[in-house]
Amino acid sequence: LAKTTQPISMDSYEGQEVNITCSHNNIATNDYITWYQQFPSQGPRFIIQGYKTKVTNEVASLFIPADRKSSTLSLPRVSLSDTAVYYCLVGDTGRRALTFGSGTRLQVQP
Amino acid sequence: GAVVSQHPSWVICKSGTSVKIECRSLDFQATTMFWYRQFPKQSLMLMATSNEGSKATYEQGVEKDKFLINHASLTLSTLTVTSAHPEDSSFYICSAPGETQETQYFGPGTRLLVL
Numbered sequence: 001l002a003k004t005t006q007p008i009s010m011d012s013y014e015g016q017e018v019n020i021t022c023s024h025n026n027i028a029t030n031d032y033i034t035w036y037q038q039f040p041s042q043g044p045r046f047i048i049q050g051y052k053t054k055v056t057n058e059v060a061s062l063f064i065p066a067d068r069k070s071s072t073l074s075l076p077r078v079s080l081s082d083t084a085v086y087y088c089l090v091g092d093t094g095r096r097a098l099t100f101g102s103g104t105r106l107q108v109q110p
Numbered sequence: 111g112a113v114v115s116q117h118p119s120w121v122i123c124k125s126g127t128s129v130k131i132e133c134r135s136l137d138f139q140a141t142t143m144f145w146y147r148q149f150p151k152q153s154l155m156l157m158a159t160s161n162e163g164s165k166a167t168y169e170q171g172v173e174k175d176k177f178l179i180n181h182a183s184l185t186l187s188t189l190t191v192t193s194a195h196p197e198d199s200s201f202y203i204c205s206a207p208g209e210t211q212e213t214q215y216f217g218p219g220t221r222l223l224v225l
Contacts, residue, residue, distance in 0.1 A: 034213060043114075043203045043216030044154070087153070095207050097144045098214065100153040 004088045009105040018075040020104050022088030025069045033064060033071045036087045038103070044087065048073070075106075083108045112138045112208045116217035123194055124225055131189045131220045133160075133204035139184035140206035144214070145177075148201040160187040160204075194224040 005023040012018045024033070032051055036044040048055055050062040050071070061074040075082055085103040113136040123129050133143055141162045146154040158168045158179055166179035178190040191198055205216045 036216075041201065041219065041221065043116075043205070043219045045216065046213045049213060095142070097156045097159055098154075098205070099156070100146075102153055 004090055004101050006086075006088050006101065006104045008102060009107065011107050011109065012078055013109050014079055015077050018078050018082070018106060018108075020073045020075075020086055020088075020106070021070060022073070023070045024088070024090040027068050027090050031068075031091050033062065033068075034089045035060070035062065035073050036089065038085045038087065040084075044100075047086070078106075078108045080108050080110065082106065112136075112206075112215045114204065114206050114215045114217040116202075116204060116220050118220060119218060120221040120223075122223045122225065125195055126193055128190055128192045129194055129222060131191070131202055131204075131222075133187045133189070133206075133217050135185045135206045135215075138206075138208065140187075141184060143181065143187040143204055143206045145179065145187075145189050146203045146205070148203060148219075154203060157189075160189075162187075191222065194222070196224045198222065199224045 032049055034049040035047045037047050038044040048060050048062045050064050052064050055062045063072045085105050087100050087103040089098055115134045117132045121129055143160040145157045147157050148154045156169050157172045158166045160166045160179045160181040162181045162184055168174045176192055181187040201219050201221055203219045205214045207214050
């Protein structure tokens with residue numbers, strides 16, 4: 001899996017939009033970009049996945065520029081319950097074991 | 111969506127004893143499952159790949175005789191921590207590829223505390 005780089009931590013307030021950017025300069029042509037969310041003492045949870053341009057679901061949006069060397073996870077109007085660690089992974093994340101980076105620890109305050 | 115369960119959710123044991131952790135895919139079959147370990151404030155680290163009907167493959171540095179993996183059916187993989195020591199205390203998480211092959215589904219994790 002391609003190596004990823006993302007901020008170690010971010011702080012936000014309730015109601016704000018949070019954007020977490022992940023760099024993946026060595027992404028391969030067939031690689032997908034996948035984001036997971038992990039709450040303390042729980043297993044990671046799939047948030048969103050994309051290949052190019054923009055993907056949106058009920059939880060988040062994923063923006064991927066044309067060169068695909070980075071991606072941005074956008075969480076609209078965060079709440080306290082969005083406090084978690086967010087992991088960006090790149091590759092064939094379905095069938096193969098995942099290599100987790102350090103993730104981004106998001107702290108949402110009232 | 112697909113669900114992966116783990117049992118127990120937490121366990122406390124004495125040093126030297128063995129502990130078995132179960133990972134089940136509840137509504138889908140998984141010929142492959144993955145086992146991860148996570149220490150406090152750290153990321154998930156892959157321990158081994160569990161393969162139904164064959165031997166597990168272990169990551170470098172993971173003792174296969176200490177962490178026994180058995181994938182006896184298409185819905186169950188077990189991880190047995192043998193002769194557990196306090197340094198084995200950690201959060202153990204399993205995952206399985208989903209039917210769509212686009213993502214993986216993670217279990218809720220098992221917290222192990224060895225006294």
